Amino acid sequence: xxxxxxxxxxxxxxxxxxxxxxxxxxxxxxxxxxxxxxxxxxxxxxxxxxxxxxxxxxxxxxxxxxxxxxxxxxxxxxxxxxxxxxxxxxxxxxxxxxxxxxxxxxxxxxxxxxxxxxxxxxxxxxxxxxxxxxxxxxxxxxxxxxxxxxxxxxxxxxxxxxxxxxxxxxxxxxxxxxxxxxxxxxxxxxxxxxxxxxxxxxxxxxxxxxxxxxxxxxxxxxxxxxxxxxxxxxxxxxxxxxxxxxxxx
Numbered sequence: 219x220x221x222x223x224x225x226x227x228x229x230x231x232x233x234x235x236x237x238x239x240x241x242x243x244x245x246x247x248x249x250x251x252x253x254x255x256x257x258x259x260x261x262x263x264x265x266x267x268x269x270x271x272x273x274x275x276x277x278x279x280x281x282x283x284x285x286x287x288x289x290x291x292x293x294x295x296x297x298x299x300x301x302x303x304x305x306x307x308x309x310x311x312x313x314x315x316x317x318x319x320x321x322x323x324x325x326x327x328x329x330x331x332x333x334x335x336x337x338x339x340x341x342x343x344x345x346x347x348x349x350x351x352x353x354x355x356x357x358x359x360x361x362x363x364x365x366x367x368x369x370x371x372x373x374x375x376x377x378x379x380x381x382x383x384x385x386x387x388x389x390x391x392x393x394x395x396x397x398x399x400x401x402x403x404x405x406x407x408x409x410x411x412x413x414x415x416x417x418x419x420x421x422x423x424x425x426x427x428x429x430x431x432x433x434x435x436x437x438x439x440x441x442x443x444x445x446x447x448x449x450x451x452x453x454x455x456x457x458x459x460x461x462x463x464x465x466x467x
Contacts, residue, residue: 220467221452224251224325225460226437227268232459234275234299236266237306241317247461251323251454253355253436256311256338257330263287264311264337267295268329274298276308283330311338315345325407325434325456327377328356328365335364342369355407363401375434379409391422395429405432405453410443423450441466 228240229247236254244252255268260283267290273279276293287310296306311326318324324347328334342352349371356362357377366374378394389397398406406426426433427450436456438444444455444467457463 221448222250222323222454223460223464223467224253224323224434224454224456225249226253226456226458227255228252229460230458231439231462234296234303234306236268236275236309237295237303238309238313238317239296239303239306241314244460245317245319245322248464249322249460251325252314252318253325253327253456254311254314255327255329256334257282258334258337259287259290260284261286262337264334264341265290266309266311266314270329272308312341312345315341315347318347318351323351323353325353325355325375328354328358328361331358331361332364335361335368338365339368342372353404359397359401362403366401366403373404373432375405375407375432376403377407377409377436391425395426395431398431399429403431405434407434407436407456410435410438410447420446420450423447423452427451439463 225244227235229243230240233240233243241252254266256264257267259265267282271279271281272293275295275298278293290308294305295308296303353373353375354365355375355377362374362376376398378389394406423433432453434454435447438455438457439459444463447455
């Protein structure tokens with residue numbers, strides 16, 4: 219079975235990440251799934267942005283958590299990607315959910331902790347999407363478990379990076395599998411942003427699948443690496459170039 223190729227922050231190689239334009243471009247190009255990052259504004263609106271400040275995508279160094287949604291909405295989140303995207307706004311999660319077609323799926327990464335679970339609950343309880351179309355992902359295990367308890371019908375994947383211990387310190391593969399199983403998570407999402415020439419034997423993938431967990435990987439923009447991952451029986455591959463990677467495979 220061919221894995222689903224997830225459009226990372228939308229078609230973010232060509233369009234400004236985490237904007238409605240990026241998501242719409244992904245769907246127009248035939249994506250089966252998109253991924254977005256969520257944070258809270260100071261007035262507790264759930265918005266789509268990766269970093270904790272707006273410098274990278276809007277050219278203004280403001281902390282997201284200290285800005286109201288109205289203030290964030292005034293920013294231009296598209297011009298950094300080119301003039302054709304000028305005027306793109308930071309969207310809410312609700313707006314992004316509205317773009318998901320009946321056959322589409324979305325991965326939602328919680329970029330903050332427990333404080334986002336209740337505001338997220340209010341949104342997901344009102345969405346038109348089937349819970350199985352939604353996968354909640356996070357590095358923060360405590361927040362992910364709380365989200366699992368709140369949305370038991372949604373899939374939940376723990377994000378881990380086996381090559382970078384800054385996000386999940388002292389987490390081994392065996393450890394991660396045991397933690398996922400113990401906490402009734404449905405899968406693991408592994409960071410493989412490494413040189414594909416140094417991944418001759420991606421043995422961890424088969425171990426995760428053997429444990430009965432879903433297996434996703436991020437962020438893969440290399441065909442050689444993607445093919446090696448497919449050999450492990452991987453369920454999903456997240457890419458900045460979802461359409462391109464799909465065509466190459």
